[in-house]
Amino acid sequence: MLKPDQRHQVVIIGGGTGGITVAARLKRAGLADVALIEPGETHYYQPLWTLVGGGRASAAESGRPMSSVIPKGVTWIKDKVARVNPEDRTVTTESGKVVGYDRLVVSPGISYFWEKIPGLSENLGKGTVSSNYLYDLAPLTWANVQRTKGGTAVFHQPMGPIKCAGAPQKIAYLACDYWREQGDLTNIRTIMVLPTPSMFGVKVWSDELVKVAARYGIEVRFNSQVTSMTDTTMEIKNNETGETETIEYNFAHMTPPQGAPAWIKDSGLEDPESPFGYMSVDKNTMQHTKYPEIFGLGDATNTPNSKTGAAIRKQAPVLVTNLTASLAGQSLKGSYDGYASCPITTSRNKLLLCEFDYTMEPKPSLPLINTKKEIKEFNHFKKTGLPALYWNFMLKGRA
Numbered sequence: 551m552l553k554p555d556q557r558h559q560v561v562i563i564g565g566g567t568g569g570i571t572v573a574a575r576l577k578r579a580g581l582a583d584v585a586l587i588e589p590g591e592t593h594y595y596q597p598l599w600t601l602v603g604g605g606r607a608s609a610a611e612s613g614r615p616m617s618s619v620i621p622k623g624v625t626w627i628k629d630k631v632a633r634v635n636p637e638d639r640t641v642t643t644e645s646g647k648v649v650g651y652d653r654l655v656v657s658p659g660i661s662y663f664w665e666k667i668p669g670l671s672e673n674l675g676k677g678t679v680s681s682n683y684l685y686d687l688a689p690l691t692w693a694n695v696q697r698t699k700g701g702t703a704v705f706h707q708p709m710g711p712i713k714c715a716g717a718p719q720k721i722a723y724l725a726c727d728y729w730r731e732q733g734d735l736t737n738i739r740t741i742m743v744l745p746t747p748s749m750f751g752v753k754v755w756s757d758e759l760v761k762v763a764a765r766y767g768i769e770v771r772f773n774s775q776v777t778s779m780t781d782t783t784m785e786i787k788n789n790e791t792g793e794t795e796t797i798e799y800n801f802a803h804m805t806p807p808q809g810a811p812a813w814i815k816d817s818g819l820e821d822p823e824s825p826f827g828y829m830s831v832d833k834n835t836m837q838h839t840k841y842p843e844i845f846g847l848g849d850a851t852n853t854p855n856s857k858t859g860a861a862i863r864k865q866a867p868v869l870v871t872n873l874t875a876s877l878a879g880q881s882l883k884g885s886y887d888g889y890a891s892c893p894i895t896t897s898r899n900k901l902l903l904c905e906f907d908y909t910m911e912p913k914p915s916l917p918l919i920n921t922k923k924e925i926k927e928f929n930h931f932k933k934t935g936l937p938a939l940y941w942n943f944m945l946k947g948r949a
């Protein structure tokens with residue numbers, strides 16, 4: 551049994567979207583002793599990285615000092631979790647601290663596994679290969695989009711659940727719209743590689759996206775993945791037919807294969823059915839399926855919603871209701887319905903606002919707007935409206 555160096559009523563792992571939102575809500579619920587373990591100095595609003603890659607926002611706008619978003623009265627343990635010891639109700643950090651908890655909230659986000667595609671790590675960031683999934687490389691996407699006047703551009707989405715599964719497509723449409731405006735689109739062969747059999751999991755938006763891709767002349771490779779690459783070529787495999795093709799490319803936007811951090815599994819918290827090691831929580835209550843003192847939210851869990859900040863906005867109040875009920879010895883009444891939202895930028899001034907839940911049916915929240923079609927002149931909603939909602943309300947536990 552590990553003896554804790556310090557103990558807190560609630561310990562939160564991760565100061566990202568999930569961790570900060572829950573910390574704020576716990577403080578608003580009146581909990582006095584909340585600690586947050588987070589190694590980073592900066593908190594990022596990652597959805598903006600799509601617009602950085604599309605030349606519509608600067609990377610600097612997406613970050614704020616971590617100290618400015620951690621709610622007052624929350625103890626910041628500036629360290630990285632190495633493992634959770636659920637039987638002891640403790641967490642061990644990389645610097646060797648042992649932190650005890652009555653309740654634990656796990657929200658460390660997702661890990662990237664670039665090395666799963668041979669050749670990707672070696673070429674990433676070296677000029678022609680970029681990714682909006684990294685703060686440092688989203689500006690390179692925009693540089694590449696501007697530089698590309700002809701040749702072949704590839705936009706790739708890997709197999710398995712990833713954060714914001716719409717993001718690999720969004721940047722393709724932003725890039726094509728720019729090339730159209732520059733008069734270059736007809737000189738550029740654009741290939742989109744998707745692991746899925748359709749453009750989107752909800753039919754009404756999938757049908758719309760088929761039209762959007764056709765409008766730009768994008769060749770979509772369904773059920774496919776990039777299996778290896780060099781600095782000028784890549785191999786694409788169709789997982790249905792087993793056929794492969796080799797493409798010469800001039801610009802590639804790559805989304806990394808993703809999964810839960812390895813210590814989730816090493817701590818015995820993973821869903822054994824999940825090939826990507828995501829943490830096992832009840833999809834409605836957000837409570838761990840084996841350890842009732844542990845709750846989880848965000849990208850690292852196995853809940854079958856779309857991994858987005860929008861989902862976390864609905865998970866966090868449910869988690870806090872249930873965590874505080876469990877501290878009071880009451881039954882868990884909060885229930886998350888799988889809501890997620892994915893604003894897909896289909897051009898530099900249009901977007902498809904996809905909102906849905908576990909039923910995979912549209913669940914629109916904006917009255918008077920037909921969200922089944924592209925909405926014109928609506929990208930200010932993504933560039934300024936949603937970030938304002940995020941920084942001023944969601945992270946403060948007020949939305």
Ligand SMILES: Cc1cc2nc3c(=O)[nH]c(=O)nc-3n(C[C@H](O)[C@H](O)[C@H](O)COP(=O)(O)OP(=O)(O)OC[C@H]3O[C@@H](n4cnc5c(N)ncnc54)[C@H](O)[C@@H]3O)c2cc1C
Nearest residue numbers: 564566567568596597630631658659714848849858859860
């Ligand atoms: C390009 C892109 C576009 C996106 N677009 C959208 C969008 O349009 N709409 C939308 O809703 N969502 C979007 N998202 C997804 C959204 O940003 C994520 O779903 C959300 O940030 C996940 O929150 P989280 O708390 O699970 O993880 P994160 O916000 O990633 O935070 C995880 C935190 O945990 C910390 N951490 C990691 N390991 C440890 C450890 N061992 N110990 C302690 N702390 C640790 C990290 O430092 C980090 O601060 C997008 C993401 C990307 C990358």
